[in-house]
Amino acid sequence: MEDMSEYADRHDYLSKLSDRAVLPDGFRVSTQTVSFFPAERAVSLPLEMNLSLIALDRPTESYAAVFTRNAFPGAPVKIGRRRLAAGKPVSGVLINNKISNVCAPGGEEDAEEILAVLGESLGVPGDSLFPASTGIIGWKLPKEAMKEAVPSLAAACGTGTVVSLAQAIMTTDLFPKVRSAAVGDGFITAVAKGAGMIEPNMATMLCFVMTDIAVSREELQNALAAAVEGSFNAISVDSDQSTSDTVLALSSGRKAAVPYEAFANALKGVCTALAEDIVRNGEGVQHVIKVRVAGAVDDADAKRAGKAVVNSPLVKTAVFGNDPNVGRLVSSLGDEYGNRGVPLDPQKVTVSLGQRVVFANGAFALDEESERYLSQYLKSRQINPTAARYPEHEKCVEIDITLGLGNGAATVTGADLTYDYVKENADYRS
Amino acid sequence: MEDMSEYADRHDYLSKLSDRAVLPDGFRVSTQTVSFFPAERAVSLPLEMNLSLIALDRPTESYAAVFTRNAFPGAPVKIGRRRLAAGKPVSGVLINNKISNVCAPGGEEDAEEILAVLGESLGVPGDSLFPASTGIIGWKLPKEAMKEAVPSLAAACGTGTVVSLAQAIMTTDLFPKVRSAAVGDGFITAVAKGAGMIEPNMATMLCFVMTDIAVSREELQNALAAAVEGSFNAISVDSDQSTSDTVLALSSGRKAAVPYEAFANALKGVCTALAEDIVRNGEGVQHVIKVRVAGAVDDADAKRAGKAVVNSPLVKTAVFGNDPNVGRLVSSLGDEYGNRGVPLDPQKVTVSLGQRVVFANGAFALDEESERYLSQYLKSRQINPTAARYPEHEKCVEIDITLGLGNGAATVTGADLTYDYVKENADYRS
Numbered sequence: 001m002e003d004m005s006e007y008a009d010r011h012d013y014l015s016k017l018s019d020r021a022v023l024p025d026g027f028r029v030s031t032q033t034v035s036f037f038p039a040e041r042a043v044s045l046p047l048e049m050n051l052s053l054i055a056l057d058r059p060t061e062s063y064a065a066v067f068t069r070n071a072f073p074g075a076p077v078k079i080g081r082r083r084l085a086a087g088k089p090v091s092g093v094l095i096n097n098k099i100s101n102v103c104a105p106g107g108e109e110d111a112e113e114i115l116a117v118l119g120e121s122l123g124v125p126g127d128s129l130f131p132a133s134t135g136i137i138g139w140k141l142p143k144e145a146m147k148e149a150v151p152s153l154a155a156a157c158g159t160g161t162v163v164s165l166a167q168a169i170m171t172t173d174l175f176p177k178v179r180s181a182a183v184g185d186g187f188i189t190a191v192a193k194g195a196g197m198i199e200p201n202m203a204t205m206l207c208f209v210m211t212d213i214a215v216s217r218e219e220l221q222n223a224l225a226a227a228v229e230g231s232f233n234a235i236s237v238d239s240d241q242s243t244s245d246t247v248l249a250l251s252s253g254r255k256a257a258v259p260y261e262a263f264a265n266a267l268k269g270v271c272t273a274l275a276e277d278i279v280r281n282g283e284g285v286q287h288v289i290k291v292r293v294a295g296a297v298d299d300a301d302a303k304r305a306g307k308a309v310v311n312s313p314l315v316k317t318a319v320f321g322n323d324p325n326v327g328r329l330v331s332s333l334g335d336e337y338g339n340r341g342v343p344l345d346p347q348k349v350t351v352s353l354g355q356r357v358v359f360a361n362g363a364f365a366l367d368e369e370s371e372r373y374l375s376q377y378l379k380s381r382q383i384n385p386t387a388a389r390y391p392e393h394e395k396c397v398e399i400d401i402t403l404g405l406g407n408g409a410a411t412v413t414g415a416d417l418t419y420d421y422v423k424e425n426a427d428y429r430s
Numbered sequence: 431m432e433d434m435s436e437y438a439d440r441h442d443y444l445s446k447l448s449d450r451a452v453l454p455d456g457f458r459v460s461t462q463t464v465s466f467f468p469a470e471r472a473v474s475l476p477l478e479m480n481l482s483l484i485a486l487d488r489p490t491e492s493y494a495a496v497f498t499r500n501a502f503p504g505a506p507v508k509i510g511r512r513r514l515a516a517g518k519p520v521s522g523v524l525i526n527n528k529i530s531n532v533c534a535p536g537g538e539e540d541a542e543e544i545l546a547v548l549g550e551s552l553g554v555p556g557d558s559l560f561p562a563s564t565g566i567i568g569w570k571l572p573k574e575a576m577k578e579a580v581p582s583l584a585a586a587c588g589t590g591t592v593v594s595l596a597q598a599i600m601t602t603d604l605f606p607k608v609r610s611a612a613v614g615d616g617f618i619t620a621v622a623k624g625a626g627m628i629e630p631n632m633a634t635m636l637c638f639v640m641t642d643i644a645v646s647r648e649e650l651q652n653a654l655a656a657a658v659e660g661s662f663n664a665i666s667v668d669s670d671q672s673t674s675d676t677v678l679a680l681s682s683g684r685k686a687a688v689p690y691e692a693f694a695n696a697l698k699g700v701c702t703a704l705a706e707d708i709v710r711n712g713e714g715v716q717h718v719i720k721v722r723v724a725g726a727v728d729d730a731d732a733k734r735a736g737k738a739v740v741n742s743p744l745v746k747t748a749v750f751g752n753d754p755n756v757g758r759l760v761s762s763l764g765d766e767y768g769n770r771g772v773p774l775d776p777q778k779v780t781v782s783l784g785q786r787v788v789f790a791n792g793a794f795a796l797d798e799e800s801e802r803y804l805s806q807y808l809k810s811r812q813i814n815p816t817a818a819r820y821p822e823h824e825k826c827v828e829i830d831i832t833l834g835l836g837n838g839a840a841t842v843t844g845a846d847l848t849y850d851y852v853k854e855n856a857d858y859r860s
Contacts, residue, residue: 040796071774072764102757103776105793137757138794241768243761313743313847327532327567331673334502338671344501346533363535364568366470417743 006393013175013391014163021162021178024187024212026252028055030156031168034149036142038099049098049135050168051146053118053153054208056252059089059128062214064221066228068245074100075107076131077244083130087217091124093208093248094153096146097171097193098135100204102243110143117147121154132246134171134193134204166191169206175391177277181266186212186255188263190270194278204242205232207274209249209267214257223264224249231271235279235413247271276413280391284418286383287319290396296408297342303410308336309399310414319397320416322382324374326351326358326366329399348404353377355398436823443605443821444593451592451608454617454642456682458485460586461598464579466572468529479528479565479572480598483548483583484638486682489519489558492644494651496658498675504530505537506561507674513560517647521554523638523678524583526576527601527623528565530634532673540573547577551584562676564601564623564634596621599636605821607707611696616642616685618693620700624708634672635662637704639679639697644687653694654679661701665709665843677701706843710821714848716813717749720826726838727772733840738766739829740844749827750846752812754804756781756788756796759829778834783807785828 007013023029030053035046065084067077083090094115101107111133116126133141166176170193180189194205209224228247249267257263279288291310296302309315312332318325329351337344351359354377358365381397396413437443453459460483465476495514497507513520524545531537541563546556563571596606600623610619624635639654658677679697687693709718721740726732739745742762748755759781767774781789784807788795811827826843 040798041801042798069768070761070764071767071772072760072776100757103760103789103793136755137761138789138796139757241765243757243764325567327530327569327673330502330533331500331567334500334673335671337501338499346502359533359568363533366568368470368472371471 007391010175017166017176017178018161018163020180021166022180022187022189023159023162024189024210024252025254026057026212027210028057028157028159029053029162029165030153030158031164032149032153032156034142034145036145038139038142040139047098049096049142051149051153052095052165052168053092053157054095054165054210054250055092055122055154055157056090056250058252059091059124060251060253061089062217062220062251062253063090064217064224064249065130066225066247068241068243070241070243070245072103072243074102074133074244075104075111076101076133077246079108079111080130080132080246080248083127089128090130090250091119091122091128093130093132093250094118094150095132095169095206095208096135096141097169099133099139099141100135100137100244101133101141102137104138104140107140110141114141114143114146114150118150118154121151130248132206132248134169134206134244137243162189162191169193171204174281177274177281179270179273179277181270183211183213183263183266184256184258188213188266188270190274192274192278194281204244205278206244207232207247207271209247209270210252211249212252212254213263214253214255215251215263219260219263220249220251223260223267226264227268227271230268231275235275276394279413279415280383280394282415285415286418287378287381287416288383288396289316289319289399289414289416291399291401291412291414292409293401293403293412294409295403295405296410297406298408299410300408301342301405302408303412305333305336305401305403306410306412308332309401310412313417316415316417319378320418322375322378324353324358324371324378326353326364326374329353330359330364333401342405345404350402352400353398355400437821440605447596447606447608448591448593450610451596452610452617452619453589453592454619454640454682455684456487456642457640458487458587458589459483459592459595460583460588461594462579462583462586464572464575466575468569468572470569477528479526481576481579481583482525482595482598483522483587484525484595484640484680485522485552485584485587486520486680488682489521489554490681490683491519492647492650492681492683493520494647494654494679496655496677498671498673500671500673500675502533502673504532504563504674505534505541506531506563507676509538509541510560510562510676510678513557516557519558520560520680521549521552521558523560523562523680524548524580525562525599525636525638526565526571527599529563529569529571530565530567530674531563531571532567534568534570537570540571544571544573544576544580548580548584551581560678562636562678564599564636564674567673592619592621599623601634604711607704607711609700609703609707611700613641613643613693613696614686614688618643618696618700620704622704622708624711634674635708636674637662637677637701639677639700640682641679642682642684643693644683644685645681645693649690649693650679650681653690653697656694657698657701660698661705665705706824709843709845710813710824712845715845716848717808717811717846718813718826719746719749719829719844719846721829721831721842721844722839723831723833723842724839725833725835726840727836728838729840730838731772731835732838733842735763735766735831735833736840736842738762739831740842743847746845746847749808750848752805752808754783754788754801754808756783756794756804759783760789760794763831772835775834780832782830783828785830
């Protein structure tokens with residue numbers, strides 16, 4: 001993966017993205033905007049929905065998917081699970097933003113009806129297409145408007161840029177997310193949508209992986225499951241599943257197979273990079289926070305500890321304010337262990353912020369110099385998302401914790417809590 | 431308890447508070463402000479700390495306390511636990527805000543030294559006094575300034591209003607919190623401090639209960655533990671324990687004993703009312719949210735479900751925006767059950783907002799009329815804390831959930847997430 005750690009400006013970011021947004025052989029993409037009036041709310045101007053299509057030149061038997069565990073899965077997730085179980089050849093994916101088609105009356109039927117019309121235009125069965133939706137929960141899809149639009153979406157399908165696809169699937173994302181890796185004679189390229197999915201946020205995460213490397217369905221499923229566990233599940237931690245989270249992988253099989261390990265590693269690299277992009281693109285995020293925990297009871301315990309720190313609203317707001325309020329770090333840890341009744345000895349705990357030890361031997365190590373250093377450190381890790389709406393760098397606020405309980409370790413990535421987060425979410429649907 | 435549900439303005443609130451802020455017999459109170467420069471941060475102007483004293487005319491053997499479970503308890507909590515274990519007669523409590531004296535080097539020694547000076551002024555042993563602190567974690571108490579101030583604090587002690595005590599112990603609280611109940615020939619009066627303690631917020635909660643009713647130490651401890659469980663623990667749910675949370679009860683024993691049940695019920699009523707005051711006084715709170723869950727596996731399961739909803743940042747921000755985004759309610763429930771692997775059948779779930787059913791039989795029931803109704807409902811439950819900084823009413827946003835899993839039930843109270851919450855917490859220490 002090339003270095004994408006610094007960007008001069010938004011144009012620079014998009015042009016770097018375009019350079020590496022290689023559409024693998026055997027795929028075509030297109031996007032289109034649809035205007036509609038929702039049934040559930042009176043609006044004076046129509047709402048706009050983006051439709052995106054990923055189509056395979058030839059149906060494939062090599063596809064895989066990982067879906068949300070949420071107890072109220074959306075209609076696209078239910079349909080996707082059925083497709084996966086049926087195992088028939090697959091021709092593509094239709095993605096829409098704006099409405100997630102979750103628990104809306106007749107949601108599955110509506111999606112199938114739209115896919116049938118799209119299938120006709122593509123000359124494939126409707127049930128060879130996956131649906132994917134993100135946006136407002138509970139509202140119905142604007143079925144008629146979508147049915148009207150899909151023929152031209154199918155007709156426009158081409159081998160153009162993947163960046164427009166990555167842009168069209170966004171909701172509150174600040175910028176499009178594309179990662180690609182060369183493998184053997186071909187590529188693995190993936191686009192992702194997700195902003196503020198950090199637990200317990202639950203904004204939907206969608207990721208579509210395209211590859212031209214030949215790979216069996218079973219190997220693709222195994223490689224995808226492993227990649228998701230080490231990437232999207234490592235940033236979002238376990239309990240952050242929206243009703244629609246979906247990671248879908250398709251192979252056109254146009255290029256020679258490579259050893260499984262090489263394929264799986266490349267896929268994991270692509271997913272890990274996208275997962276970090278998603279954190280950085282969280283709603284209103286101004287700092288990405290990476291908590292490394294060591295010396296926990298076991299890895300799961302370490303993950304819970306890291307999560308307790310990175311999800312504490314008081315820690316998140318302090319980081320936003322570039323205020324090194326390290327008391328809150330320690331308090332969030334103490335709350336987690338105290339409540340679980342796991343005896344944690346403060347004497348054995350060390351906490352560092354930006355490589356500076358702030359707590360050791362049961363007491364804080366704070367003075368004016370360290371206050372200045374830590375404030376400056378937090379400022380140096382700040383992203384300014386409002387000025388240019390592009391990621392100026394890929395720096396993180398680094399928190400290291402050792403617990404003295406055992407050998408468990410984990411890294412949990414999260415983000416700060418900002419005015420813009422509240423603003424973005426206070427009336428997301430208007 | 432008298433009706434305190436509507437207030438014309440701040441003056442009306444304070445005057446109603448004064449009317450009922452009866453200081454039970456045998457107690458005296460005083461407050462004083464201390465200026466100091468902290469050791470840990472360069473400041474151009476001195477910081478101000480309030481000292482508050484609750485003193486008994488005669489030492490008592492009847493006292494009780496409930497402390498935080500946080501694994502990093504503050505020095506006052508450690509000292510308080512020692513006092514409780516030693517069981518010696520108690521003469522009062524010294525409370526300070528601004529600095530919580532948690533894991534600061536020499537924190538226990540400093541607190542004992544200050545109490546010894548105060549004890550001299552009061553003519554009692556220093557170890558007959560409880561300390562209580564709230565504020566910044568990790569910083570040291572301004573010991574010299576405090577030692578200098580306590581003699582005049584002791585001298586000023588009188589039977590004046592409890593409202594000034596309730597005001598002096600505040601940190602980010604919007605207004606003072608006092609509740610009182612007449613019992614037998616005497617009173618139970620309590621003051622509380624806490625703003626935004628809603629899980630996982632962890633702002634410190636302090637509560638001091640004074641009574642002149644004679645009650646044994648054991649009965650007082652039992653009644654207090656039960657009252658805390660049904661009040662402060664019911665609003666803040668289990669995992670929200672700061673490093674300093676303390677509920678302390680003292681009896682002067684000046685009035686005749688009453689039956690245990692009568693005493694315990696009155697104490698629980700006082701604590702429940704204060705707990706609700708604390709939610710309403712949360713940092714930036716504009717809506718109090720009450721989630722009633724029924725049909726859960728058991729009561730603990732119901733509490734977890736209610737907590738998942740009331741602690742979802744997406745639900746909290748939507749309520750702040752008066753946006754009836756009921757999809758987020760359902761998604762937060764589905765996330766909780768999906769992750770725990772408890773099979774929840776969407777067909778059996780009903781969700782109501784403001785007595786209006788929004789989800790039933792596996793689908794949302796949404797239309798323009800219901801959107802309008804729900805928006806209006808949320809607006810009608812909104813508090814405007816910025817205009818007058820007093821609680822204009824005691825209304826809640828009511829969410830009712832039935833799960834169809836069993837007979838478990840619970841009510842969880844929380845609050846919305848607002849700009850002001852972020853602002854308040856982004857640089858709390860400046």
